[in-house]
Amino acid sequence: MRILALIKxxxxxxxxxxxxxxxxxxxxGVPEKIGNIDKNVVEAAVRLKExxxxxxxxxxxxxxxxxxxxxxxxxxxxxxxxxxxxxxxxAADARIAVRILExxxxxxxxxxxILCGFASDDGYTYQVAPRLAERLDLPLVSYARRIxxxxxxxxxxxxxxxxxxxxxxxxxxxxxIAEEAFPPRRTTLMDALKxxxxxxxxxxxxxxLGLSLAELVxxxxxxxxxxxxMIVHRKQHMLKAGTxxxxxxxxxxxxxxxxxxxxxx
Amino acid sequence: xSPNTILVYSEKPALLRELLGEARRQAIAVGWKVAALVLGKxxxxxxxxxxxVLYQIDVDDRNPELVTAALTTAIAQAQPVVLLVGxxxxxxxxxxxxxxxxxxxxxxxxxxxxFDPVTQSTAAQCMLYTGTGxxxxxxxxxxxxxxxxxxxxxxxxxxxxxxxxxVLEVAGxxxxxxxxxxxxxxxxxxxxxxxxxxxxxxxxVKQREDLQMxxxxxxxxxxxxxxxxxxxxxxxxxxxxxxxxGAKIKPELCLTVGVSGAIQHIVGIRDSHLxxxxxxxxxxxxxxxxxxxxxxxxxxxxxxxxxxxxxxSIHPVWMA
Numbered sequence: 366m367r368i369l370a371l372i373k374x375x376x377x378x379x380x381x382x383x384x385x386x387x388x389x390x391x392x393x394g395v396p397e398k399i400g401n402i403d404k405n406v407v408e409a410a411v412r413l414k415e416x417x418x419x420x421x422x423x424x425x426x427x428x429x430x431x432x433x434x435x436x437x438x439x440x441x442x443x444x445x446x447x448x449x450x451x452x453x454x455x456a457a458d459a460r461i462a463v464r465i466l467e468x469x470x471x472x473x474x475x476x477x478x479i480l481c482g483f484a485s486d487d488g489y490t491y492q493v494a495p496r497l498a499e500r501l502d503l504p505l506v507s508y509a510r511r512i513x514x515x516x517x518x519x520x521x522x523x524x525x526x527x528x529x530x531x532x533x534x535x536x537x538x539x540x541x542i543a544e545e546a547f548p549p550r551r552t553t554l555m556d557a558l559k560x561x562x563x564x565x566x567x568x569x570x571x572x573x574l575g576l577s578l579a580e581l582v583x584x585x586x587x588x589x590x591x592x593x594x595m596i597v598h599r600k601q602h603m604l605k606a607g608t609x610x611x612x613x614x615x616x617x618x619x620x621x622x623x624x625x626x627x628x629x630x
Numbered sequence: 631x632s633p634n635t636i637l638v639y640s641e642k643p644a645l646l647r648e649l650l651g652e653a654r655r656q657a658i659a660v661g662w663k664v665a666a667l668v669l670g671k672x673x674x675x676x677x678x679x680x681x682x683v684l685y686q687i688d689v690d691d692r693n694p695e696l697v698t699a700a701l702t703t704a705i706a707q708a709q710p711v712v713l714l715v716g717x718x719x720x721x722x723x724x725x726x727x728x729x730x731x732x733x734x735x736x737x738x739x740x741x742x743x744x745f746d747p748v749t750q751s752t753a754a755q756c757m758l759y760t761g762t763g764x765x766x767x768x769x770x771x772x773x774x775x776x777x778x779x780x781x782x783x784x785x786x787x788x789x790x791x792x793x794x795x796x797v798l799e800v801a802g803x804x805x806x807x808x809x810x811x812x813x814x815x816x817x818x819x820x821x822x823x824x825x826x827x828x829x830x831x832x833x834x835v836k837q838r839e840d841l842q843m844x845x846x847x848x849x850x851x852x853x854x855x856x857x858x859x860x861x862x863x864x865x866x867x868x869x870x871x872x873x874x875x876g877a878k879i880k881p882e883l884c885l886t887v888g889v890s891g892a893i894q895h896i897v898g899i900r901d902s903h904l905x906x907x908x909x910x911x912x913x914x915x916x917x918x919x920x921x922x923x924x925x926x927x928x929x930x931x932x933x934x935x936x937x938x939x940x941x942x943s944i945h946p947v948w949m950a
Contacts, residue, residue, distance in 0.1 A: 378759045378893055379915055390763050459726065460736075483719075489760045489874070489894065490738035491722040495694075499730040504806035507694065507723050520810070524863070525719050526870070530692060531811040545864035586735030588751070589768035592758055597900050601918060605925035609934035612924055616906065617938055619922055623904055625827075625883045626851070628944035 366419035369473065370410040370443065371466065371481035371493065374427035374434060375400035378487050383594025390594045397427075399434050400486030404441075408547035409512060409540075410480045411442035417514060420444055422473065426451050426465055432565050439560035440552040446563075447473060452570045452578050459492035461581050466493070467500045468574040476537060478519070483508050483541040494541035504534035508543040634660075634745070637708045638681065639667040639701060640716025641691045642780070647679055649714045649778060651786030654680040660747070666793070667704040669697065677792040683708070684793045687800055692809060694720060698727040699800045705732065707798055710773060711745060712752055717777040717875075725775050734773040739874065741782050743774070752776075761874050761897035781823060781878040815869050822872070826948055827853035828881045830872060830899060832916075833860055834888020834909060834928055838867055844887055847932055850939050852946045853885070858895045872898030882946075888928050891916030908932070 374397050382391045399407075407423070414421040423438060423446040425431055435446045449469055453461065470479065479501075484491045498505035506512075509521040510529075514536075523530040524543040552560075570576045602619075604612050620626045636653040640646040646666065653664045666681035669691040673684050685704045689696040701724055705713065713728075715721040717739060729736035739757035741764065746753070752774035758765040822828060829848040835841065841855070848855045855868075856879065862871040870877055874894040884902035888909060889895065896919050899905060907920035908928050917923040924931060938944075 376759065378762055381759055381762045383763070390759075460730070463730075487759055491719075492726040492736070492738070495723045495726040496730045499727050505694075505723075506807065508719055527815050527817070528692075529813045529815065530809055531813075533808050533810055534806055543863065545860050548864075584733075586729075586737075586769060587767045588770055589766075591766045592763050594763045595761065595900075597919065599905060599919055600921040601923065602921065603912075603917065603923045603925065605912065605923075609926060609930040610938060612926055612931060613935040613938040614942075616922065616924060616935065617942060617944055620883070620906075620944075623883075624947055625904060626944045627947050627950055628939075629942040 366417050366478070367474075367476045368410050368413060368419045368421045369470065369476045369479045370406050370421065370423045371479065372403040372406060372423050372425050372438060373400050373482070373485045373487075374398070374425055374431035375403070375485050376487040381594075383596055385596060388593045388596060390592055397430070397434075399438055400482065402482035402484060402486055402542070402544065404438070404549040405545065405547040406480050406482050406542045407438045407441050407443060408549045409509075409542050411550070412547070413478065413512065413514060414442060419477070422447065424466065424469055424473065425449065426462055428454065429567065432567075435565050436557065436560055437552065439563045440556035441550060444563060445566065447566045447568060449568045449570060449574070457581070458584075458586055459488070459490060459496060460584050460586065463493055463496040463500060464581060464584065465570055465574065465576060466497060468570075468576055469568065470497075470501065472574060478514075478536060479503070479539045481539070481541055483543055494539060498539050501539065503537055503539045505539045505541065506532055506534055507541045509540045510543045510546045512540060633662050634747070635663045635665050635708050635710040636712045636714065637665045637667065637704060637710035638714045639704075639721075640718065641669070641697075641720055642716055642718060643676070644785075645716035645718070645780050646676070647785035648780065648783045649716060650680045652783035653714060654786045654789075656745070665704075665708045665710065667701065669700055673795060677795065678788045679793075680786050680789045681793045684795045686795055686797045689800060689803060690809075691720070692812060693805055693807065694723045694727070695805045695807060696800070696803055698724045698731070699802070701728050702731055703798055703800045705773065707796070711750065712743065713773060713775045715775065715777050717779040721777050725777050729775050732773065734775050735769040736775040737767050737769075738777045740776040740778050743776055757874065757897065760892075760894035762893050779874070779878070817869065822854055822856050822870075822877045822879050825854040825879060826882050827851050827946055828856050828879050828884045828899075828902070829853050830884055830886040830889055831855065831857040831861055832886060832889030832895075833858065834890075835861070838865070840929075841867060843932055843936075847936050847939075850936060850944075852949050853881075853883075858889055858892070874898065886916055886920070887932065889916050890914050891919055
């Protein structure tokens with residue numbers, strides 16, 4: 366059995382600051398890391414690998430700088446990682462990113478099971494799994510929380526807003542992992558030492574995957590794109606001194622002044 | 631030339647009303663048609679929501695593959711310039727699928743859109759990086775597919791004219807995925823969108839039993855209890871959460887308790903008139919998004935707050 370985990374090297378969106386005067390997003394220096402959602406993907410994949418003895422590869426479309434961050438997911442149990450050096454440096458829309466991932470999957474495959482996150486931590490537009498299902502003509506179990514394999518198929522619980530759906534598909538299949546569904550394991554020093562010996566392979570979209578960047582660019586949905594930061598002005602008044610009772614009284618005084626509550630001043 | 635059409639779909643009736651409200655407002659101004667896709671058997675209840683045409687397709691709307699096929703069929707019939715879909719988990723799966731099948735442009739988390747009749751193209755404003763910013767995208771001419779979260783647009787009034795109902799069939803209802811069991815989650819009784827005071831619980835609350843204390847506080851202030859995503863999705867303490875992918879509130883006061891302040895959660899509470907936050911960590915992101923920050927252990931502060939509310943006979947102004 367062969368399993369592939371798609372993992373994204375994501376911007377830490379909490380670190381994106383907004384310039385208060387120009388409303389510009391300050392993108393330079395924003396740290397990137399393997400996303401939390403993606404670590405849940407790796408955990409789900411490693412558990413299935415342990416159950417079945419499957420091989421488990423990881424695939425990322427991202428900058429070469431991502432190389433260093435694979436130590437953790439290799440220590441968790443990936444056998445090796447393929448990193449496609451992103452020719453569009455994160456700027457390509459999802460349709461193009463999926464074409465690149467598709468080409469890599471066709472080259473690396475066939476796989477019995479492909480796992481990815483329901484969304485990425487930074488873009489958070491939920492597009493990769495459904496687009497890839499369409500491109501690869503695979504069954505997709507989206508928002509999966511529990512996964513079990515058997516009889517050439519897969520059963521999983523799809524976690525939706527108002528229901529849980531237990532579904533089955535035959536393999537090969539694509540599964541997207543729901544939020545916080547598989548909390549990543551802690552790794553040991555021994556895991557980290559083993560991870561050092563595992564390969565991180567680098568691919569170029571044109572040279573290794575036979576893609577034409579000029580053709581890919583034509584798939585872009587947009588003719589223009591502009592960004593501004595959201596600024597909400599809050600008072601940011603801090604209460605940090607005093608006993609809990611004193612602070613409670615201070616907060617009540619504030620809520621009286623703000624006309625949210627009434628009572629004894 | 632026949633008028634342009636905006637096609638609307640959501641499996642959630644309340645969200646469908648909001649999308650139709652905005653579609654109607656834009657369509658009236660320029661003489662366009664509004665069409666809605668309704669799946670299943672019972673469509674007559676939706677006939678006065680403001681669509682000119684209801685396309686009815688009898689497929690199971692719990693299966694994304696069938697919903698994708700139905701949307702593709704309705705698009706072929708209606709030839710819309712804009713497709714609005716509710717940004718639920720189902721909506722967020724079927725729209726990229728349709729985009730991929732038709733090669734149509736797609737943007738997620740849309741908060742506004744405009745169609746330019748001269749260039750026959752759409753521009754849309756979307757939440758970027760889970761709500762840190764807003765991106766404005768100009769689409770290539772042709773169909774633009776947009777997903778819209780609950781609470782972005784306002785529902786319109788009931789229409790004075792019932793929609794024409796057109797029954798369509800999808801070619802083939804085979805599905806790669808089989809639904810074995812369907813378990814509805816308990817419905818949330820809370821109407822968070824209308825609450826005047828919300829106590830918003832985060833991961834700083836350690837055990838489910840502790841919610842009792844926070845519920846008591848909320849009751850004292852005529853407030854509703856709500857939570858951040860991990861509390862609902864991972865711990866399963868609540869059926870819904872506040873945030874980009876959850877509910878959005880606009881109360882007089884949102885009091886966060888043990889909430890760290892990830893931006894995708896802030897999106898759900900940032901329309902609150904006032905935000906007060908309680909967190910032990912002075913560096914928590916929530917404090918930069920709050921009017922008032924209390925750096926304290928919630929297990930000491932909340933009991934003290936309840937004691938002082940009682941001692942000082944504090945009530946919300948609307949309970950006077």
